[in-house]
Amino acid sequence: AQSVSQHNHHVILSEAASLELGCNYSYGGTVNLFWYVQYPGQHLQLLLKYFSGDPLVKGIKGFEAEFIKSKFSFNLRKPSVQWSDTAEYFCAVNGGGADGLTFGKGTHLIIQP
Amino acid sequence: DAGVIQSPRHEVTEMGQEVTLRCKPISGHNSLFWYRQTMMRGLELLIYFNNNVPIDDSGMPEDRFSAKMPNASFSTLKIQPSEPRDSAVYFCASSPRQGYTEAFFGQGTRLTVV
Secondary structure: OOEEEEOOOEEEEEOOOOEEEOEEEEOOOOEEEEEEEEOOOOOEEEEEEEOOOOOEEEOHHHOEEEEEHHHOEEEEEEOOOOHHHOEEEEEEEEEOOOOOOEEOOOEEEEEEO | OOOOEEEOOEEEEOOOOOEEEEEEOOOOOOEEEEEEEEOOOEEEEEEEEEOOEEEEOOOOOOOOEEEEEEEOOEEEEEEOOOOHHHOEEEEEEEEOOOOOOOOEEOOOEEEEEO
């Protein structure tokens, strides 16, 4: 079975601050990793994904994530956040080619102007 | 592309009533997923279909829940009878093919059972 742990349930930052959201997964084999964002009242949208290759993945809206296999981690980063980044962020994993994603509980990010 | 379309967007029903949620996947996508989102449990995969066939329904919480996919462009999730603890946001998602793991999500149906 696979699982995902997101360390921070709520994060509050000021605009222009740097962001790092933690994500750890448990699965012993090959994994595909994702970060999704859910803006208030909206559906989940894909921010970025890792399937293979360069472990540093760049996504939309200036987000990036780094896959560290030895640490089973896939942390999300952004150098300078904006008020519009206020949203819920979900890390997800798909292991072994199985269909369907296993999601973390999410991190609620609030950016203060 | 219109994306994944779900209806209704909001549903309020009384305990004991039957509820049917609907989903139209992205045209050409062969895999369809139903997820439930609650504050307590986060996002849970309920069931998924590939080529209209249910592949894994181990996430369906109880026999009160059932899902069908009569054709490639339509799926339903039914709860009968509904209970207050079924209140949640239900998301439908689709993927181009089995094993292609990126999922495209619909807007969700917010279900409230009173």
